[in-house]
Amino acid sequence: MPPAGIWIDGLIQSCIYMTMAFGMVLVFSILGILNWTHGQFYMLGAFVVYYAFTAVGIPFPVAMLIAGVVVGGLGMLVEKLIIERVNIPSAQGALYVTVATMALIFFFEGAASMLFGMQEKGLAMVFPGVLDLGSLSVSYQKIAVIIFTLIIMTAMYIMLNRTKVGLAIRAAAQEPDAARLYGISVKRTSLLVMGIGCALAAMAGSIMAPVYAINPFIGRIPMIMSLLAIIIGGLGSLTGAIVGGIILGFVNSVVAYRLSYFSEVVLFAFVIVLLLVRPQGLFGTPLK
Amino acid sequence: MPLLELCNVTKFFGKLAALENINLTVREGEVLGIVGPNGSGKSTMINVISGYYRPSRGTIVFNGKKISGMRPDRIARRGLARTFQSNVLFEGATVLESVMVGSYLQYRTNAWQSFFDTKTYRDEFEEVVGRVLDLLKTFELFNDTFLPAAGLSHGYQRMLGIVMALLANPTVLLLDEPTTGMNHEEAMFVVENIKKISAQGTTVILIEHNMRVLMDLVTRVVVLNFGNKIAEGTPEEVMNNQEVIEAYLGTEQL
Amino acid sequence: MRRIFDYKTLIPRWIAVLLAVPFIILPLFTTNLATLSMIILSGIWAIAAMGFTLILRTGQFSLGQAAFMAIGGYTSAILTVKLGWPFWPSFLLAGVVAGIIAMVIGSVVLRVGGVYFSIITLALGEVIRIVAMQWEPVTRGSRGLITGPPDPIPLGVFEINFAVSAVPYYYFMIVLVAVTGVIFWQIGRSRLGGTFFSIAANPILAEHQGIHLMKYRVIAFTIAGVFTGFAGSYYAHFLSTMTPYMLGLWESIQIMIMSIVGGVSSLVGGPLAGALVLYALGIYLSRLPVYGIQQLLFGTAVVAVLLFMPKGTGLVDLWDKFWRKVFREPEFYEIPSVE
Secondary structure, three states: OOOHHHHHHHHHHHHHHHHHHHHHHHHHHHHOOOOOOHHHHHHHHHHHHHHHHHHOOOOHHHHHHHHHHHHHHHHHHHHHHHHHHHOOOOHHHHHHHHHHHHHHHHHHHHHHHHHHOOOOEOOOOOOOOEEEEOOEEEEHHHHHHHHHHHHHHHHHHHHHHHOHHHHHHHHHHHOHHHHHHOOOOHHHHHHHHHHHHHHHHHHHHHHHOOOOOEOOOOOHHHHHHHHHHHHHHOOOOHHHHHHHHHHHHHHHHHHHHHHOHHHHHHHHHHHHHHHHHOOOOOOOOOOO | OOOEEEEEEEEEEOOEEEEEEEEEEEOOOOEEEEEOOOOOOHHHHHHHHHOOOOOOEEEEEEOOEEOOOOOHHHHHHOOEEEOOOOOOOOOOOEHHHHHHHHHHHHOOOOHHHHHHOOHHHHHHHHHHHHHHHHHHHHOOOHHHOOOEHHHOOHHHHHHHHHHHHHOOOOOEEEEEOOOOOOOHHHHHHHHHHHHHHHHOOOEEEEEOOOHHHHHHHOOEEEEEEOOEEEEEEOHHHHHOOHHHHHHOOOOOOO | OHHHOOOOOOOOHHHHHHHHHHHHHHHHHOOOHHHHHHHHHHHHHHHHHHHHHHHHHOOOOOOOHHHHHHHHHHHHHHHHHHOOOOHHHHHHHHHHHHHHHHHHHHHHHOOOOHHHHHHHHHHHHHHHHHHHHHOHHHHOHHHOEEOOOOOOEEEOOEEEOOOOOOHHHHHHHHHHHHHHHHHHHHHHHOHHHHHHHHHHHOHHHHHHOOOOHHHHHHHHHHHHHHHHHHHHHHHHHHHOEEOOOOOOHHHHHHHHHHHHHHOOOOOOHHHHHHHHHHHHHHHHHHOOOOOOHHHHHHHHHHHHHHHHOOOOOOHHHHHHHHHHHHHOOOOOOOOOOOO
16 A cells, blocks of 8 residues: 555646646637647746746735736637637648647747746745644645645636536537527637636646746646546546546556556556547547 | 348447338349438448448348448449448549549559559559540540549539449449439439440449439339338339328428 | 659659759768768658658558657667677668567557547557666666667778768668658559548548558558668667667657648658758757757747648648749649540
């Protein structure tokens, strides 16, 4: 039985992957695209929070919100200026979006390297101190991650199910043509969703910034993990993203503890078999 | 022995039976018409015969061999070709490119010979090109040879589809509503060509809505409704069948 | 009449030959290692990009081509370093092994299409990287293998010795690229290429015209695998090292980008253009004191191409358009008389 600390780490990773996967699948549901740049928004969120907090002295929660808004806005810009123009309706459209968002990975990593330097930055613990639970001590920072995720997921739930905006989003995602007939601007809703998705990634990056170090390349792994999470959960399924995120979080910590590198192999092998046998994942809708 | 035989063919989509216990024999050389209201299963029947779908129950026998469950390319190789109603084109290809890549079954030479451009291959290539261009001329597509196929009118796209099906050297030709989307002249032109194809010995199975076309062409008609065969016989017999009239009630004048 | 699959390339052959000349005579003017390396490496990536384009020709989008380079690289590295084999047979075997693995994997995985196939290739690439990292006894794990230069080739009284300078590497790369290019070019304009095209353009229609989809997908995937394996093997021996970090997902992405920027309509010229421009340009830029500008511009270049070029076209198509204007050739032929 792995030590409790590993389980906590697993929980933390689940929270982050869940949040990012949720953002990614939200964008996929309404725009039909996989945004490979998603991880870069995570990284940018971490940097924004770093500078806001250390250089300008903005209190951390506010800095997080700023990161969400700024990076969310950036995401909307990317969607408007690039993705929309590249995503032509034929099968080629998906190809070009993939290439574009992959190219943007390099763009943002390069930009971050230029702007912020390659040096790893550490953000001092925003919530210093540790909670002692008998044999286990958990840093408040990590607790903050868990609380953050709970807040965010609740907020998402409320937004999607109880607000008009959420209704518009769900309508546009499921039946865009019908939604248009009801006066919902699918274009604007899509843009908003992109902003929300990217903001989620940014805030995930922000809350994790004090836990691990910050450098221009920290977005790579979260992106792959959230991608795998939504594949396992099923492309297009919000529940699936959450479940996938949880699975991945624990595989990457608890299972990795036992099996070390082999856990990665198992994970990828599982994904391969899944895609061959049941491509729609756990919760997705079957195709053809 | 019938050329093509469907025995108790049933096809389920989920719980819905698109085809239910279809029994059908097709004799060599005949022109068989398949009619029925929308949703009666006509296209499903062609899809099942051509191998696009696998029948949920029942068997299909072609020339003595069971083809139900075979891959479409193997069925095509056995001499059964079809046209499509939608999704007829190779994306981005010109007319000539379409028929050249579609004439796959015309060749005896293998991929190595084509790669090394051997004399045998080149000779065969010339022959095939000749046949292809002749077919294009027959179907009035010759003038559009180098134009993108997607730029053709719908009627001519369908004719391109017929050309490609013919290039598969079929013994049996399945035509999925060949004249739909064509104006009267085009439709009559297609009818003339189908008659010629039939005269050359090819067996033709034809889904059609257009009764005038049908009457002119077919010797026998099968009527489907809700996945079941409800009538079979000569066009006159079928037209006077009470059940058939009821099935069509209000939709078309027979 | 040979023009049927060929008529798009109206550019006279001699222009292509003319373009190649500067590359062939370059070593006479400079033996600067950096310059030559840049071109050698561009050539290697170009071969990998050609493989990607070929697979794309059948409608599949592989994000794992760098893994096949790794397979090739490790095969020849292990054979030369651990088993003491001479270079040339190891090199050949690298391609064969990569091809066989491609064939086996392809037969299973090519049934799936679209984004799912891409993810599977991505996952497979990662699995191969992890295996390379962990299979200590064979691959020496993350320390990697130190490879030696190719064996000298005796040529009459002379001997082409790879150990002394980069020039022999350069010329062998030219030979490799030329051979691969000619083969791929011929595939493209042959019936095989047309068949590939039909599978991508409309698989259902192609299948009903008698084309066995899986067979041709696997063929393309295998051919790509073989040559990508060769490229990988040469890569390992040129850099004198083979580690699991060299060829991963990000390299697969680079290969894909080179192919697409170069232009997917062209099997040979496209990848060559894409690799040269992006890699060589990238190297020049990385010499600037600002770190990160290489990636920034790489990303920008790609996005710019996607935004401003007509869809489906790349650098090669610009080139094509230019020559059409020069020769005033129409976009499409008038109907030739049947010969």
